[in-house]
Amino acid sequence: MKITGEESPEELREEARAIVLRQLAMMDRSRQQLLDAQISRGVPEEIAIEIVDRFEEVGLVDDEKFAAMLVRSRMAEKPVSRTGLARELSRKGIDREVADAALEEISPDDEREAAIALAEKKARSTRGLDDAVRRRRIYGALARRGFNPDQIMHALRSVLDDTDDSSY
Incomplete structure (x- = not known):
């Protein structure tokens, strides 16, 4: 209608x-x-x-459950930072307190692992490029997902400095 x-x-x-x-x-x-x-x-x-x-x-709309589900699914689907998730929850109209409670599920270790997983994926797709180009592309990919510079540098060191180039 x-x-x-x-x-x-x-x-x-x-x-x-x-x-x-x-x-x-x-x-x-x-x-x-x-x-x-x-x-x-x-x-x-x-x-x-x-x-x-x-x-x-009647329980068909629940922002707390929605926020918790969104955080879990995003962390499982594609690596993203707490900051990136907070932005997404805000765009979807979730109150700050509700978003903060949902984000409590993410530990610093989870966030670090997510950054490394994304860096590994990007490292595979940039194999064969100059090291500076690879670092810049990986850095950009992580920054767009909301990771902070410290997390990005840790992931870069973990992925590029601790391995030989043949695996990534």
Whole structure:
């Protein structure tokens, strides 16, 4: 249904519910993502909030679970830093306190291992290039994922300095 502004409040609520259900059928979403999806389709903000509140009451929307799931899946899928994850959670509308609690799952060792794993992957793809070029490309790849300079330098030393070039 296309919202024209002539719908009754009940018709708007029904369309808002349908939007939320379609969004959740594709993947888990944060409260803010669901609000944005409804508002961008013309649902009045007060109705959008009412509908998302109801979905929270029944447990279908839970930002804490969403944030924890996102952190776990991102760390398993592709190496990323706490900073990178914090940025992503913020973009998805997760409150700072909720994001911080989810990020507590990541230990400094996990983050260090993630940086090394990404550096190893990038080292394999840059094999045969000049050492300075390889270092620059690996450094850039890690920086784009939010790793800080100390973590990047540790990963570079671990991957490039501690191994012979034939393995990477």
